[in-house]
Amino acid sequence: MSARHILTYLVAILPLGLFIGYPLGALLWSSVSTSNEGAVTYTLAFLAEALSSPAYLAVLGVTLVICIATAIISVAIALPMALFVWSRPARYQPIALLVLILPMFMSYIVKIYTMRSLLGLNGFFNQLLLTTGIVDKPTTLFLFNRGSILATFVVLYIPFAALPIYLSLERVPANFVLAGRDLGASYARALKDIVLPLASPGIVAAALFAFILALGDFVTPQMVGGPSGMTFGRIVWSQFGLAFNYSLGAALGIVLLVVTVAALAGSGLASRALTARMGR
Amino acid sequence: MTDISRRGFAAMIGAVGAYIAAPAVLRAQETELRVYTWEGYAEPEFVLKFEAANGCKLKLTYTGSVDEMFAKMQGSKGQDFDIVSFDTGSTGRYVEQKLIQPLDTILLPGRAGMIPVFQQQPSLELDGKLWGVPHAWGSLPLIYSKEAFPTAPESWAVLWDPQYAQQVIALDDAINNTALAALILGFPDPYNLTDDQLAAVKAKLIEIKGNLLSYFAGYDEGVSIFVDNGAKLMFAMGEPQAKSLRDKGADVACTIPKEGGIGWIDCQFITAGAKDVALAHKWIEACLDRSVGEIMSKKVGYGNVLDDSLNREIGMTYADRLKYLARPESYDKRIKIWNEVKAA
Structure with missing residues (x-):
C-alpha cells in the first residue's frame, strides 16, 4: 500500500473512529460499569434494569408505534411531492426541490412552537371550530396527546423523507419510462412497475430517516405530548442531570441503539428484496 | 512587489496583528x-x-x-x-x-x-x-386565574378537582412533584419518604393526570402554555412566573395553600x-x-x-410555611417513580 493510500484511509477512518467509534464505545462501557470514588465495578444490572421495567417497555412500545407511523405517513406524503418535483421540466426542478426542502433550513424549535400555536386551545384549529360552531368550547383533540406528537414529527421530518426519494427518482432513466409507455403501459402502470421499484432504495431510506429521527427526538414529545407524551427518549434523558445515573441512561441508550440497528438491518433486507424482485 | 512596498506590507501586517492582539x-x-x-x-x-x-x-x-x-x-x-x-x-x-x-x-x-x-x-x-x-x-406556588377563583384556592386539592380537567398545568420535575404530593398526603418530611409513602405519592401523581393539560419544562415554557391555552391553575416554578403571566395579560395570582409548599x-x-x-x-x-x-x-x-x-x-x-428543598432519600427511586407516573 502506498503512502497515499495509507493517508486516504487515515483521513477516512480517523474521523469515523473518533466521532462514531469512540462515543459508541463510551456508551457501551458506561452501560456495563459504574464508578464510585474512582473504583470501577462492572455489572449487567443496568442493562437488566433497562429491559426489565414493564413501564419502560410499555413506553418503548408506544414510542415504536409512533415512530413507525411517522415513517409511513412521512413517506406517503413525501413520495407524491418528490414525484411532482421529479416530473417538472429539468430547468424548474432545482427550484421545486429547494421549495421542498426549504423547511429544513428553519429552526426545529420554531417549527414546534408553530405547531403548538396551530393546535393549541387558543390556536388556529380551535378558533376555526369555535367560530363555525362545530364545538362550543376549545377541544384538546389536537394538542397535548400522542396524535399531536405524530403530527409534529411528520411535519418536522417530511423534508428528510422527500430528499432521498427525489434523489433516487433522479437516477431513474427517463427512456425507461418512455419505453414502457411506447409498449402500451399507462402512466400509472409505468409508475408502479418501473419508477417505484427503481426508486425503492430511496423510499426505504426515506422511511428509515423519518423513523430514526423520530426515535431519538425527546424535545417534541415534551413540548406537544402533554400528560401522555412520554417517549423512550425522555426516559433516557431523565437519567442525566441531577439524577446522575449515567449507567442506566447508557443502558437505556443501548436499547434504543439496538432498535435503530434492527431497523437499519430490516430496511437493508427490505431494500434488497425489492431490488431483487425488480431484477426478475 | 517592490522592496519598499514589501516592507510596507510587512509593517501593515504587523500593525493589524497588534491591533487584533491588543484587546x-x-x-x-x-x-x-x-x-x-x-x-x-x-x-x-x-x-x-x-x-x-x-x-x-x-x-x-x-x-x-x-x-x-x-x-x-x-x-x-x-x-x-x-x-x-x-x-x-x-x-x-x-x-x-x-x-x-x-x-x-x-x-x-x-x-x-x-x-x-x-x-x-x-x-x-x-x-x-x-x-x-x-x-x-422563593416557593413553588400555586398560580391561579383570578377570573376563575375570586378568592385564592385554600388547598392544593383543587388541582385534582375534576371540574378543572384540562385546565391544570404542572412543572415536569421528579423531586418537586414527589415532594408536593408528599406534602398534600401529610407526610412529615417530603424529602425523606419510606417505600410505602413513595407508592402513595406515585398513586396520587397518577391521579392528577386526568386533570392535566400538560407538563411544562422551563420557566418561559410554563408561561407560554398557560397563556396560549387559557389554563386556570398551575403548579409553578416560582413567583416570577406570575409576574410574567401578568405582563402577558393573564389575570393571575400566587398562593401557598394550607398544606404549605415547597421552598x-x-x-x-x-x-x-x-x-x-x-x-x-x-x-x-x-x-x-x-x-x-x-x-x-x-x-x-x-x-x-x-x-x-x-x-x-x-x-x-x-x-416559615415552606419545606425547603433538601437532598431526597434517593434520586434513583424518585426518577423511576416520576418516569412511571408519566408513562402511566
Whole structure:
C-alpha cells in the first residue's frame, strides 16, 4: 500500500473512529460499569434494569408505534411531492426541490412552537371550530396527546423523507419510462412497475430517516405530548442531570441503539428484496 | 512587489496583528470572574458596581435548568466557572462529586445580617463546613386565574378537582412533584419518604393526570402554555412566573395553600476549580449588600434573604410555611417513580 493510500484511509477512518467509534464505545462501557470514588465495578444490572421495567417497555412500545407511523405517513406524503418535483421540466426542478426542502433550513424549535400555536386551545384549529360552531368550547383533540406528537414529527421530518426519494427518482432513466409507455403501459402502470421499484432504495431510506429521527427526538414529545407524551427518549434523558445515573441512561441508550440497528438491518433486507424482485 | 512596498506590507501586517492582539492582551491583565447562574441573579445595576470596585470583569453564563447546570459542572469538574448558583437541595450532590469548595466564613461578614432561617441552613453545612451562601429564596406556588377563583384556592386539592380537567398545568420535575404530593398526603418530611409513602405519592401523581393539560419544562415554557391555552391553575416554578403571566395579560395570582409548599433557597458557591478564590468570596459578600437584594426583590420578584420588610412589601410572607428543598432519600427511586407516573 502506498503512502497515499495509507493517508486516504487515515483521513477516512480517523474521523469515523473518533466521532462514531469512540462515543459508541463510551456508551457501551458506561452501560456495563459504574464508578464510585474512582473504583470501577462492572455489572449487567443496568442493562437488566433497562429491559426489565414493564413501564419502560410499555413506553418503548408506544414510542415504536409512533415512530413507525411517522415513517409511513412521512413517506406517503413525501413520495407524491418528490414525484411532482421529479416530473417538472429539468430547468424548474432545482427550484421545486429547494421549495421542498426549504423547511429544513428553519429552526426545529420554531417549527414546534408553530405547531403548538396551530393546535393549541387558543390556536388556529380551535378558533376555526369555535367560530363555525362545530364545538362550543376549545377541544384538546389536537394538542397535548400522542396524535399531536405524530403530527409534529411528520411535519418536522417530511423534508428528510422527500430528499432521498427525489434523489433516487433522479437516477431513474427517463427512456425507461418512455419505453414502457411506447409498449402500451399507462402512466400509472409505468409508475408502479418501473419508477417505484427503481426508486425503492430511496423510499426505504426515506422511511428509515423519518423513523430514526423520530426515535431519538425527546424535545417534541415534551413540548406537544402533554400528560401522555412520554417517549423512550425522555426516559433516557431523565437519567442525566441531577439524577446522575449515567449507567442506566447508557443502558437505556443501548436499547434504543439496538432498535435503530434492527431497523437499519430490516430496511437493508427490505431494500434488497425489492431490488431483487425488480431484477426478475 | 517592490522592496519598499514589501516592507510596507510587512509593517501593515504587523500593525493589524497588534491591533487584533491588543484587546486580548488588555483582557489578560484584567481579572475575570466566571459566574454560572440564573437570569435575574446578576443584574447590571450591581454587576457594574462590583466590576468597577474590584477592577475585574464578570463573565456570566446562564443556565436553563438544575440538570443542565449539574451536567455542565460535572463535565468540567468545576474548572469552567468560579461561582455557581443553585438550590440547597443539590448541595450534597455537588459536594459528593467534589465540584465545589468550602467557604471561608471570615471573608463573609455580611452573613451576620441575614434572616436566621437563611443564615442557618443545615443543608449548606456538610462535614462541619459551610459550602454556600443564600442570596434569594422563593416557593413553588400555586398560580391561579383570578377570573376563575375570586378568592385564592385554600388547598392544593383543587388541582385534582375534576371540574378543572384540562385546565391544570404542572412543572415536569421528579423531586418537586414527589415532594408536593408528599406534602398534600401529610407526610412529615417530603424529602425523606419510606417505600410505602413513595407508592402513595406515585398513586396520587397518577391521579392528577386526568386533570392535566400538560407538563411544562422551563420557566418561559410554563408561561407560554398557560397563556396560549387559557389554563386556570398551575403548579409553578416560582413567583416570577406570575409576574410574567401578568405582563402577558393573564389575570393571575400566587398562593401557598394550607398544606404549605415547597421552598427553594438559591445560594452561591465557589467551584472546586475557581481561579481567584478571594475575588469569588468578594462577589458573594457583595451580593449580601442590601441594595443588591432590593434590586432582585423589586425588579425581578425574588424573596430577600436579608430584610423581611422587603418580603412583606412584595407579598412573600410565607417563608416559615415552606419545606425547603433538601437532598431526597434517593434520586434513583424518585426518577423511576416520576418516569412511571408519566408513562402511566
